[in-house]
Amino acid sequence: MTKKDKFGPPFNPRGKPLEANEMEKIPHIRAKAPAKYAWAAGTAMSRFLEELKNGKIIGRLCAQCDRVLVPPRMFCERCFKPTTEWVYLPGTAVVETFSISYIDQNANRIKEPILVGTVAFDGAPPDCGIMHYFGEMKPEELKIGMPVEPVWKPQNERVGSILDIKYFRPRKK
Amino acid sequence: MNLKKIRKDVAVVGAGMTVFARRLQETGKEMAWEAAKMALDEAGLTLQDIDAVIMGSAPDAFDGVHKKGDWLLDGAGGTNKPYMRVFIGGGTAVFAPIAGWWHVASGMFQRVLVVCEEKMSSVQPHAQSAFGHIWDPILDRPLKPNLVWIFSMEMQRYMYKYNVRYEDIALVAVKNKRNAVGHPCAQLADPNITLEDVLNSEPMALPVRRLDISPPSDGAAAIVLVSEDVAYEHTDTPVWIDGVGWCIDTTMWTNRDLAFPKFVARAAKMAYEMAGIKDPRKEIDFAEPYDPFDYKELQHLEGLLLAEPGEAAIMTREGKTQRDGEFPVCPSGGLLGVGNPIAAALGIKIGELYWQLAGKAGPRQVKKDVRTGVAQAWGDLMQVSSVVVMRRR
Amino acid sequence: MRDVVVLGVGATAFTSQTPEVNWKELMYDAAVKAYADAQIDPRRDVDSFITCAEDFWEGFSIFDEFTPDQLGAVMRPMMTVTGDGLQGLANAYMQIKTGMFNIVVVEAHSKVSELLTYEHVVEMAFDPIYERPLSAERNVHPYYVAGLEMNLYLHATGTTEEQCAFVAVQNRRQALSNPLAPYGARIGLQEIYRSGYAFSPLKKWEIASRADGSIVFVLAAEEIARRITKKPLVYLEGIGWSSESPWISARSADAGYARRAAQLAYRQAGITDPRRQIDVIEVEDRFAFKELQHLEALGFARPGEAGWLAQSGALGLDGELKVNLSGGSLGCGDLLEASALQRALEIVLQLRGEAGARQVPNARVGVAQSWRGLPHGTGAVAVFARRD
Numbered sequence: 020m021t022k023k024d025k026f027g028p029p030f031n032p033r034g035k036p037l038e039a040n041e042m043e044k045i046p047h048i049r050a051k052a053p054a055k056y057a058w059a060a061g062t063a064m065s066r067f068l069e070e071l072k073n074g075k076i077i078g079r080l081c082a083q084c085d086r087v088l089v090p091p092r093m094f095c096e097r098c099f100k101p102t103t104e105w106v107y108l109p110g111t112a113v114v115e116t117f118s119i120s121y122i123d124q125n126a127n128r129i130k131e132p133i134l135v136g137t138v139a140f141d142g143a144p145p146d147c148g149i150m151h152y153f154g155e156m157k158p159e160e161l162k163i164g165m166p167v168e169p170v171w172k173p174q175n176e177r178v179g180s181i182l183d184i185k186y187f188r189p190r191k192k
Numbered sequence: 193m194n195l196k197k198i199r200k201d202v203a204v205v206g207a208g209m210t211v212f213a214r215r216l217q218e219t220g221k222e223m224a225w226e227a228a229k230m231a232l233d234e235a236g237l238t239l240q241d242i243d244a245v246i247m248g249s250a251p252d253a254f255d256g257v258h259k260k261g262d263w264l265l266d267g268a269g270g271t272n273k274p275y276m277r278v279f280i281g282g283g284t285a286v287f288a289p290i291a292g293w294w295h296v297a298s299g300m301f302q303r304v305l306v307v308c309e310e311k312m313s314s315v316q317p318h319a320q321s322a323f324g325h326i327w328d329p330i331l332d333r334p335l336k337p338n339l340v341w342i343f344s345m346e347m348q349r350y351m352y353k354y355n356v357r358y359e360d361i362a363l364v365a366v367k368n369k370r371n372a373v374g375h376p377c378a379q380l381a382d383p384n385i386t387l388e389d390v391l392n393s394e395p396m397a398l399p400v401r402r403l404d405i406s407p408p409s410d411g412a413a414a415i416v417l418v419s420e421d422v423a424y425e426h427t428d429t430p431v432w433i434d435g436v437g438w439c440i441d442t443t444m445w446t447n448r449d450l451a452f453p454k455f456v457a458r459a460a461k462m463a464y465e466m467a468g469i470k471d472p473r474k475e476i477d478f479a480e481p482y483d484p485f486d487y488k489e490l491q492h493l494e495g496l497l498l499a500e501p502g503e504a505a506i507m508t509r510e511g512k513t514q515r516d517g518e519f520p521v522c523p524s525g526g527l528l529g530v531g532n533p534i535a536a537a538l539g540i541k542i543g544e545l546y547w548q549l550a551g552k553a554g555p556r557q558v559k560k561d562v563r564t565g566v567a568q569a570w571g572d573l574m575q576v577s578s579v580v581v582m583r584r585r
Numbered sequence: 586m587r588d589v590v591v592l593g594v595g596a597t598a599f600t601s602q603t604p605e606v607n608w609k610e611l612m613y614d615a616a617v618k619a620y621a622d623a624q625i626d627p628r629r630d631v632d633s634f635i636t637c638a639e640d641f642w643e644g645f646s647i648f649d650e651f652t653p654d655q656l657g658a659v660m661r662p663m664m665t666v667t668g669d670g671l672q673g674l675a676n677a678y679m680q681i682k683t684g685m686f687n688i689v690v691v692e693a694h695s696k697v698s699e700l701l702t703y704e705h706v707v708e709m710a711f712d713p714i715y716e717r718p719l720s721a722e723r724n725v726h727p728y729y730v731a732g733l734e735m736n737l738y739l740h741a742t743g744t745t746e747e748q749c750a751f752v753a754v755q756n757r758r759q760a761l762s763n764p765l766a767p768y769g770a771r772i773g774l775q776e777i778y779r780s781g782y783a784f785s786p787l788k789k790w791e792i793a794s795r796a797d798g799s800i801v802f803v804l805a806a807e808e809i810a811r812r813i814t815k816k817p818l819v820y821l822e823g824i825g826w827s828s829e830s831p832w833i834s835a836r837s838a839d840a841g842y843a844r845r846a847a848q849l850a851y852r853q854a855g856i857t858d859p860r861r862q863i864d865v866i867e868v869e870d871r872f873a874f875k876e877l878q879h880l881e882a883l884g885f886a887r888p889g890e891a892g893w894l895a896q897s898g899a900l901g902l903d904g905e906l907k908v909n910l911s912g913g914s915l916g917c918g919d920l921l922e923a924s925a926l927q928r929a930l931e932i933v934l935q936l937r938g939e940a941g942a943r944q945v946p947n948a949r950v951g952v953a954q955s956w957r958g959l960p961h962g963t964g965a966v967a968v969f970a971r972r973d
């Protein structure tokens with residue numbers, strides 16, 4: 020059987036695969052990407068971060084479609100109209116989905132898994148929430164639909180960041 | 193939008209691709225040249241015949257090169273020509289040919305070359321390092337996310353909402369890695385892989401395990417598109433681009449329904465309406481949906497309206513999506529089997545449709561007679577999709 | 586074949602910093618203005634959206650993710666062109682010409698004030714193996730290539746440094762009559778000379794300063810536009826784009842990319858004698874000499890002639906050629922990929938008769954030209970016209 024019979028097109032594709040160690044041996048240039056940025060948070064997110072510092076979750080109401088947008092935005096992407104009102108939410112939430120991760124950001128393996136997922140805030144429409152960690156539970160206890168609440172950092176450690184919430188834990192009855 | 197008033201019909205008359213591998217010695221420019229040359233050769237054309245060049249390539253961060261499109265252009269044959277790079281993240285693989293389509297369908301150009309290139313091995317220590325910069329800087333980045341996380345969350349939600357079993361999802365990985373045995377460019381073809389291999393592979397971010405994921409890859413692919421006015425000058429078996437569609441959902445991924453990809457359905461409806469397809473399940477013969485993860489093949493089949501939500505898993509279990517099944521899916525071996533050099537997946541999506549519909553796919557040729565196929569890709573932050581319907585006449 | 590018109594335009598003011606808004610809010614601002622101008626609802630009327638952006642300008646690996654919401658493009662066809670605003674318009678033009686799309690929106694912006702390492706990012710566009718080490722080794726600003734290209738141009742055409750300096754004086758002065766432009770100034774040749782060589786023979790004040798801003802265009806098929814508005818329409822009569830070899834050493838002295846792009850655009854628009862047929866001209870002037878080089882490439886002057894025209898005052902509101910009345914990039918600021926749309930915007934305002942103090946009486950045909958900047962030779966040309 021010729022190679023042509025064994026495979027379909029493309030015939031005789033070119034390209035020379037390398038093993039990881041060969042990569043080190045061929046001529047190559049190393050460089051770091053020296054790109055640095057300072058993004059303005061913008062009107063809506065600035066307030067959101069400010070309220071996190073106060074231990075509060077805040078959203079914006081779209082009067083047109085009657086949704087509370089969390090995280091807040093100054094305009095509604097569905098109606099393409101300005102949002103009209105700031106709305107405080109209780110902060111309690113429901114687990115929308117989750118993952119039990121055995122890898123970190125750079126794909127290194129880790130022993131203790133990270134529990135991470137998305138939550139939808141009470142007082143906002145379903146699917147309206149943020150990504151965050153979960154804590155004070157075992158991996159097997161984590162379920163979709165589980166009621167959770169934020170665990171805040173002590174006030175003097177909060178800086179106006181999503182990390183002012185340490186994680187979400189099962190809600191006490 | 194008027195989906196029935198196209199000025200010029202557009203045909204694919206040649207395709208080419210390099211091997212896909214974790215690391216290739218060739219630079220991005222060299223890979224682009226190899227793929228472009230193969231596509232031109234198959235079409236019986238030279239670069240002088242080409243009016244314009246369209247480039248598809250994913251993040252500049254892979255190469256550490258700013259304005260990567262302009263940098264790659266001599267490799268792609270764009271020197272001194274109208275040259276355009278378009279970019280919708282992972283969706284680029286099927287989107288660059290759509291951009292090629294409107295270059296020709298507009299009547300502005302007769303023969304164009306679409307080249308897609310990806311070199312993921314340049315970024316260190318891992319392609320994931322580039323993906324660290326795709327997140328919202330305020331909401332997501334402080335949590336130090338790995339890209340696999342969100343796919344895992346999406347898969348979890350999909351399984352929960354539509355009652356899908358992990359064992360059925362894993363069968364997709366088995367099917368595609370076996371299909372890839374017939375592909376000369378394949379990186380992860382495995383004739384002996386079993387369901388147990390996938391179920392027992394290393395946990396990454398559960399429910400996702402190592403063999404549920406397509407590998408990062410280097411590679412390039414290219415196709416030649418021509419206008420109806422000249423198509424038969426170049427081949428007796430042109431394959432026509434009869435439908436195109438694309439759609440993007442909101443940036444706020446934590447505000448989306450993660451179980452059903454509405455934006456895929458919207459892109460598919462656009463492409464189907466343009467192609468005059470009313471009942472996609474009856475009128476489409478096979479599919480090359482985007483399969484960077486095994487569950488994505490299922491979710492995308494459902495988004496493409498080729499299965500009800502949750503049904504694609506059952507079709508897979510029943511063997512309907514095998515190459516010799518009643519509805520072959522990813523006969524190329526897909527990203528899971530051939531490899532996932534993001535934009536260069538052009539070669540295993542549009543390229544495979546072309547070879548299958550022209551009856552040239554050799555041992556990969558699906559059993560049944562096929563006249564209409566659909567290819568699809570997906571990208572950005574799980575939010576954008578591109579769809580192409582192709583036909584033999 | 587259906588014709589393509591400009592149904593609406595919108596822009597923020599151009600400024601050196603915009604800390605009060607993020608890029609989404611900046612784009613939203615321009616989009617709202619453009620949709621009001623076009624009298625359309627983006628959620629109902631627009632078939633396709635295009636934004637023009639580069640990942641490293643923005644600081645994201647896939648910037649396309651962060652574009653739909655603020656343009657009203659959620660759950661609609663939307664894409665990114667990694668090119669300048671005119672390349673974005675070119676895609677919209679082709680989409681409409683297919684017959685399938687009726688209204689297409691194109692956006693381009695700059696949030697360059699948030700990029701802290703501009704020089705390094707520009708340097709990252711150089712070939713990493715052959716070219717980048719040269720400037721990295723000596724820690725040279727990548728704009729040195731502009732000095733090389735200017736030298737090449739001066740030698741090839743006999744243009745003088747003084748003639749180039751005239752451009753910098755003229756465009757900054759012209760910007761005083763453009764309310765969107767932040768860098769207007771009444772200065773003379775002496776100030777340009779006194780600014781000193783930045784990259785000899787290029788002087789510091791011959792280089793455009795950077796600015797933030799967003800511009801949105803709404804293009805439509807003629808028959809659709811006629812149903813929406815009674816106002817006279819501005820037609821996009823032709824558009825072309827071209828790229829030279831990316832290698833610095835292979836660059837032409839005569840801006841071959843602009844010449845080829847113009848040929849493509851002129852052919853569609855039926856322009857055979859640009860100097861006679863075109864009333865308003867906006868050409869790329871990030872570096873002052875580029876304006877002269879581009880005027881020649883577009884056929885408004887023979888090689889070496891543009892400098893004399895500049896020196897003799899022929900390029901201006903009272904001159905023979907109405908060039909860069911907006912102030913150009915030297916006056917409006919370097920808006921990255923949006924500079925191309927800034928030029929197109931000026932042409933549209935002129936043809937509509939909305940250009941205020943700098944209005945060219947009875948302007949009917951205009952051309953906008955772009956260049957994507959160092960180190961590449963990529964650019965586009967668009968011809969706009971009134972037909973009424």
Ligand SMILES: [Zn+2]
Nearest residue numbers: 081084095098
């Ligand atoms: Zn709303």
